Amino acid sequence: MEPVETKAAPVVRANGVVKRYGAKVALDGLDVEIGHGVTGLLGSNGAGKTTLISLMLGLRRRDAGTLEVLGHDPQTAGIDVRERIGYGPEHHNLPPEVQAQDLVRHLTELHGIPPRSAIQRASDALWQVGLGEERLRPVGTMSTGQRQRVKLASAIAHDPALVLLDEPTDGLDPVQRDDMLALIRRIGTEFGIDIVVSSHHLEEVERICDAVVILDSGRMIRSGTLTELRQGAEGLLVEVDEGHEALAERLRAAGLEAEVVGETVLVSGDDPHDAVRDAVADLGLGLRRLEPRRRTLEDVYLEASA
Amino acid sequence: MSESGARIYDVGYRSYDGPRRPPWRAVVTVCLHAVQRVLGLRRSFRHKILPGLAIVIAFLPAIVSIVVAVMLDETMDVGDDLITYGDYYFFISSAIALFAAFVAPEALCTDRRTGMLGLYLAGPLDRNRYLLAKAAAVLGVMLLMTLAPPLFLMIAYAVEGLGPSASELPLLALRIVVTGLSVAAMFAAVGLGAASLTSRKAIAGVVVALLVLVPGIISEVAVESGGAPDALSLLGLLNLPTELALRVFGDDPSSGTAIGRVSTALVVAGVAAWTAAGAVVTWLAYRRIEARS
Numbered sequence: 001m002e003p004v005e006t007k008a009a010p011v012v013r014a015n016g017v018v019k020r021y022g023a024k025v026a027l028d029g030l031d032v033e034i035g036h037g038v039t040g041l042l043g044s045n046g047a048g049k050t051t052l053i054s055l056m057l058g059l060r061r062r063d064a065g066t067l068e069v070l071g072h073d074p075q076t077a078g079i080d081v082r083e084r085i086g087y088g089p090e091h092h093n094l095p096p097e098v099q100a101q102d103l104v105r106h107l108t109e110l111h112g113i114p115p116r117s118a119i120q121r122a123s124d125a126l127w128q129v130g131l132g133e134e135r136l137r138p139v140g141t142m143s144t145g146q147r148q149r150v151k152l153a154s155a156i157a158h159d160p161a162l163v164l165l166d167e168p169t170d171g172l173d174p175v176q177r178d179d180m181l182a183l184i185r186r187i188g189t190e191f192g193i194d195i196v197v198s199s200h201h202l203e204e205v206e207r208i209c210d211a212v213v214i215l216d217s218g219r220m221i222r223s224g225t226l227t228e229l230r231q232g233a234e235g236l237l238v239e240v241d242e243g244h245e246a247l248a249e250r251l252r253a254a255g256l257e258a259e260v261v262g263e264t265v266l267v268s269g270d271d272p273h274d275a276v277r278d279a280v281a282d283l284g285l286g287l288r289r290l291e292p293r294r295r296t297l298e299d300v301y302l303e304a305s306a
Numbered sequence: 307m308s309e310s311g312a313r314i315y316d317v318g319y320r321s322y323d324g325p326r327r328p329p330w331r332a333v334v335t336v337c338l339h340a341v342q343r344v345l346g347l348r349r350s351f352r353h354k355i356l357p358g359l360a361i362v363i364a365f366l367p368a369i370v371s372i373v374v375a376v377m378l379d380e381t382m383d384v385g386d387d388l389i390t391y392g393d394y395y396f397f398i399s400s401a402i403a404l405f406a407a408f409v410a411p412e413a414l415c416t417d418r419r420t421g422m423l424g425l426y427l428a429g430p431l432d433r434n435r436y437l438l439a440k441a442a443a444v445l446g447v448m449l450l451m452t453l454a455p456p457l458f459l460m461i462a463y464a465v466e467g468l469g470p471s472a473s474e475l476p477l478l479a480l481r482i483v484v485t486g487l488s489v490a491a492m493f494a495a496v497g498l499g500a501a502s503l504t505s506r507k508a509i510a511g512v513v514v515a516l517l518v519l520v521p522g523i524i525s526e527v528a529v530e531s532g533g534a535p536d537a538l539s540l541l542g543l544l545n546l547p548t549e550l551a552l553r554v555f556g557d558d559p560s561s562g563t564a565i566g567r568v569s570t571a572l573v574v575a576g577v578a579a580w581t582a583a584g585a586v587v588t589w590l591a592y593r594r595i596e597a598r599s
């Protein structure tokens with residue numbers, strides 16, 4: 001008898017989930033599985049990201065379908081599920097006069113950590129997110145970036161199995177955004193905590209996530225690991241010093257599809273390598289780069305949305 | 307070779323392997339946090355002024371009465387001039403109402419304005435447990451006004467030899483606890499009901515003040531001038547605690563007032579109705595509130 005191949009259970013599993021707000025359908029029969037690691041929940045505003053997060057937390061009741069988070073239905077076992085989840089909401093409002101450490105400690109205690117350990121873990125978490133020196137400052141005196149870090153510290157201090165972050169880079173400047181993304185990636189990889197990050201910024205998700213779920217109008221239109229999603233692009237990317245149009249014309253004459261995009265020519269067709277080599281040599285062009293064409297997340301998103 | 311005194315100060319983020327407390331302890335955590343917040347503990351001095359002042363006002367009649375008793379008991383019989391337990395609420399009912407207008411909004415409205423409600427409900431709490439924690443906190447703090455001063459008075463009278471005999475003490479203590487709990491629950495419920503309707507503390511405070519004043523004035527005018535039933539005077543939140551206390555402690559009802567002519571059963575029903583109304587309004591309001599997520 002062959003050994004049974006075991007596969008880690010998904011962190012989140014949704015089947016036919018429907019959520020309506022009056023006549024508006026926020027989630028329309030959503031089927032999705034989210035595995036371990038850092039997963040991006042991608043979609044435009046109104047795609048259903050925040051609704052899905054609130055259903056995962058058991059804060060709202062779905063109208064149809066089944067949903068499992070960490071093996072439990074959050075609608076019936078909401079408290080048990082939420083105890084193991086860290087959550088960073090989208091809004092920046094936090095009690096202004098409360099010190100960051102007190103706030104994180106309180107939320108850590110709320111998740112079942114005894115008071116003495118909660119103090120230590122709140123302090124550790126704030127150091128980890130880069131607010132060690134600022135931990136005694138009232139939250140109201142902090143910048144948006146620092147508040148986002150306080151929310152992240154609150155989300156991880158009780159050592160959750162899963163962290164849900166709703167638009168964690170919202171309101172951050174580019175430098176703060178880079179720092180925050182690096183931090184999220186680090187938490188997902190070094191600390192071994194599964195993370196679901198909702199965002200409508202493709203490049204953010206592409207930078208830090210292992211897998212992506214793309215939502216559109218309440219439906220999952222594409223999901224998978226970044227490697228899987230980027231596969232499937234055919235052809236070559238050719239970068240030459242000059243003569244892009246001439247090269248493209250030559251390749252089209254050879255029966256290939258060629259498109260000039262900036263300084264590059266994207267070529268597709270049956271085995272284009274020889275044809276590209278010959279065309280570049282015949283035209284006497286300086287070849288800078290020749291590599292297999294890769295799809296970006298933007299390509300995937302645009303294809304899926306279309 | 308390592309230095310013997312070397313220490314690692316930052317060991318970084320670690321997973322937590324220690325004991326975790328059961329989810330119901332989240333109710334206790336939120337309750338204690340709310341009590342601290344309302345009383346201004348771990349907050350700047352200005353946040354301590356109002357609760358401190360209210361508590362001092364609540365204890366003032368007891369302190370004055372005890373001081374008078376101590377100063378005069380050797381020269382004359384002061385027994386009849388001391389404040390009775392039934393009368394006590396007459397002196398402090400305004401302070402209790404004022405405190406209720408502050409406490410419940412501070413406990414409830416702040417969480418909605420600052421997004422804490424969403425963070426709480428995203429943790430191991432649901433709406434009912436959250437409200438239970440907040441109600442327990444508000445009730446506990448209100449007891450500082452309604453229960454602690456009469457208990458203090460009882461102990462001081464007993465020490466001074468002015469109190470009841472040892473055999474009567476348990477019954478007196480029971481009456482104090484029943485009255486203190488009933489009045490605290492009523493004002494806590496009214497305060498929570500008002501606070502559940504808005505996220506602004508000031509508006510909630512004004513609503514409580516209006517609830518304390520307006521129905522009482524209207525009902526008094528309606529009864530005295532319009533010939534309305536005496537029971538209508540139970541709408542007056544300022545007189546109700548005093549009247550309840552008088553009945554519980556076996557004193558004579560207020561003389562010459564409409565509420566004094568109402569039966570004890572109706573007075574108790576009035577307190578219960580106000581308490582239930584506040585609780586129901588709060589529960590219904592929080593059923594429809596969407597936590598920001």
